[in-house]
Amino acid sequence: MKNLDFAKTTLKDGFWRFYSNLDRSSVVKHVYDRFKETGRFDALRCMWREGEPNKPHIFWDSDVAKWIEGVAFLIEMSPEPEWEALVDEMVDNIAANQRADGYFNSYFLTVEPSKIFCNRDWHELYCVGHMIEAAIAYHKATGKDKLLNCVLKNVDMIYRVFVEEQSAAFVTPGHEEIELALIKLYDYLGNEKHLELARFFLDNRGNNEKDKENAHPHFNSAYFQSNLPLRELSEAVGHSVRACYLYTAMAMLAKRDCDTEMKAACDRLFDDIVNRKMSVTGGIGADHRGETFSCKYDLPNSDTYNETCAAISLAMFAGAMQELEVDSRYGDIIERVFYNGFISGLSLDGERFFYTNPLEIDRKKYARSTYQPICERVKVFSCSCCPPNVVRMLASISRYMYTVDGDAVYCNQFAESETKLTVGGKEAVLTQKTDYPLNGKITFNYSGEPMTLYVRVPDWCVEFEGKTENGFVKFNLTDGDSVTLDLPMRVHFIEANPYAQDNSGRYAVQRGPIVYCMEELDNGENLRDITLIENSTIKVIKEEGIPAPVIYIGAERRPKTDRLYRLKTTDRVGFTARLIPYFAFANRAASDILVWTMVK
């Protein structure tokens, strides 16, 4: 069972078409401009000298690599000569400056050549991992092998240093990523050595002294997912992006090695995340210090971290799991992440980003000395891992739509689209006609040899009454068939587990896959004091500028008073609350926001 290559699917219209167009027309350029300004691309020339501006950083190569990977995905779908020329120039710089033994990192080669592979947390292998993914994507898109040859040389050197000589100051990377990249490389070229190196990094994690001795001054082994051997893990801990990159690789290896012990660990970890440590928006990493998972059910709204990269990494983990097992829950999580906590990281004009994605902003508290989330999207941040991650994810988002298993096709995600399949050894075409997520009606048209289509019934669709297998409804399709699934899409009020006490007595509004929020701009101040009225008239309206409908619902709030404390009152002021999709918050002006609201 395998996720269908994103390039087999062309998005024709609707939500994800809007965003993939935005990616090509705006996001990729704005990320390029920022990176150019800050010297990230020029750093590849390895000419920076002390005293000059734009000093390189240990993880700049990963930013560049993610951007290249994203551009490669765009090129594969339709030519981008100007971007391609720029990538070729970057590749030339990498090739020109790669050390004879294969090592490349623009920071260490330029700033601290004596510190190579000295510190586990210095992101060197992480950067190589992203460069591997970029090289694969760029070779697949253009047939050009220069970057691929660079990374192969680099990987050979890493194999020698870490596996054969064991001469580095540590055994496994402090920031995981290279593991999943190596498995992708193995899938792409079929070289066992690459799978073996990935296996080495996974098998030797959390069970060796050398990594412990190379410890971080502030962070413990749990921060690095090195507290236990991987097959013994049952709790998602530590830096959430690193964790999910690692878990993704674990799931990928479990599949390729038929490693049931590793799969069991992946099952436990996935369950721990989605049932105890995930915001209703699909965001993860609740503890802003260290960007880490917090304790189970600790899901604060204002000071949660929910990094955009963390949402992406959870989707990647779920994507790997859906290749291991037929279960609609993986598609459910991917959908929750994509439509909420992931896409919230990008502004509607494709020019500005959120690194963190809080579920509540109360600007009156900005005078406090404690951590407060920012309320305005930014064009640049010094630690800029998220924007290029958005570029590459949006350019390849259709990868998560279909999983194929012989002549069975599982539809996990919905979008107006056309997909090329191979069924019974012959080419087949499956199209989706839908306005999803405006409504839940999806029509599939098929031409090709007989096949079985399994369509995910989303977890939000509690009103669905048909028969399902593992959460999928089954259709046997033959050439010319057209089937329609009409998923009832109502406004729902969602409650959190009683242990998630921050949200006790509060509810999230969700319609289809979209979680909603209130903004002060629409609803006035003191959002937490607003109570939505469940049985009032609810209007769902598609408005200009937001690729999902807005909700209007009856609400009430307490009148203002000068008293700080008084007897419980009952007088309320009624009004119509405007709820916008969570992902669309902070696209107008600075405003308070709130997801979890009172409902009566």
Added chain:
Amino acid sequence: MKNLDFAKTTLKDGFWRFYSNLDRSSVVKHVYDRFKETGRFDALRCMWREGEPNKPHIFWDSDVAKWIEGVAFLIEMSPEPEWEALVDEMVDNIAANQRADGYFNSYFLTVEPSKIFCNRDWHELYCVGHMIEAAIAYHKATGKDKLLNCVLKNVDMIYRVFVEEQSAAFVTPGHEEIELALIKLYDYLGNEKHLELARFFLDNRGNNEKDKENAHPHFNSAYFQSNLPLRELSEAVGHSVRACYLYTAMAMLAKRDCDTEMKAACDRLFDDIVNRKMSVTGGIGADHRGETFSCKYDLPNSDTYNETCAAISLAMFAGAMQELEVDSRYGDIIERVFYNGFISGLSLDGERFFYTNPLEIDRKKYARSTYQPICERVKVFSCSCCPPNVVRMLASISRYMYTVDGDAVYCNQFAESETKLTVGGKEAVLTQKTDYPLNGKITFNYSGEPMTLYVRVPDWCVEFEGKTENGFVKFNLTDGDSVTLDLPMRVHFIEANPYAQDNSGRYAVQRGPIVYCMEELDNGENLRDITLIENSTIKVIKEEGIPAPVIYIGAERRPKTDRLYRLKTTDRVGFTARLIPYFAFANRAASDILVWTMVK
């Protein structure tokens, strides 16, 4: 109008008798033992040398002074020969080591003699202020003038250095306290010079460059209440204890100088605190970093600071205000503070203390990296300002009961007690017979010349229907009169201002002056998920070991589930919730607690 000397009133029984007995029988001794162990008393010998244990600290003298003041209050009410002998020994050490010019601080004389009066934040004048109060109390209790002479000599030196020579590195103290102490000294001895020195420190605060140049590395001028000249202040800002010590002195000076501008500032500051920056328990200082006031209406429950000393300082401020103006609001605030956020700082056995007094403890969050309140009372803390503050406040608590204005007597607080008054130039006796706060029935018996008694009708008594003046009900009493006031005392559900969003949709349970809380020990985990049922049978029961009744009330909670998110449910599990007085929390074992709860 003046608060009646505490020594005129003898507490006979009830709530405050319980605590003043506890003070004499336990608290004073346990604080002594801790201070002895940690070398605070021995530091007065000024013999500590580098390398020895128990290195003195810049504010240790203030800890000792508060303890001496408390002991003096106890002695004044009834002899304590052993304590008195120990105080005499301390006074001998102070006298023996006081510098010829009058300076005394056991830290600076011993550890950093070259740093005297170099740093505004080093608490030297603060320590002298407390020593002045101790000297007055000890002289008044015993007639012994040795400590009083020491402080007079010290004050003369301070007058010379700060007013005449202006040779210190700063103009006004970084930690206020000496201002109110100097005014007390003026009241006690009538020496204008002492009032003048207090006036100097107040008039020159927030309007001079020298203090600004002597700035703190982390804290701004607002932290030190030096952002504006005092008469222009309208917002309570900065370190809350320092602030209220200052505001107390401002109110005292306003009264003695008939300074209407200063009184207006006091009115604005008091209003800002009690209407925007005070927990329902009377606690203040919501921002744990810096122990400062937060922005208006920012009243977090779990990570609020609410230092015990801050509650004491607010009561002192209100006590000074009630000498300036006849208004029951001052007695209301003093009562709220005393019965809740102040006395919560002391364990029921008088042996352990809270420095901070949170309104919510969720131990499941202890795994978070962010600030979390401690859930167990401690015997020692390195910064131990609160315990001796509790000793002196409990020993003199009856100071706040009556305010006299000629032959008019204002009763601000209630307790079974006997009070000696002077009415029409003759001695008179006023007694209170009451079980307050078990119920609201208070009988006053009077013997003496005709007088007018004004009795405060508490703000919580919304059911009171009689006629009041400025919140007081008036009785004309002649010899032998007995009058009874029966204040209806019901269980109330209190709501906070809509701007205090942390408590939106939540209510505090209050009966009479007592605010209640739930403990996990009685009610199980996930306290925030409990909803109290307003119209269920409510039982108010006096139980052993707690000097105020406990409340039993119908409640419900959601059943447990494995789901993290699901559609809004309506099934609930009913049970009887046990609420204990807030001040009694954390007296059994470690437990979660919660004040603000849901009510339906």
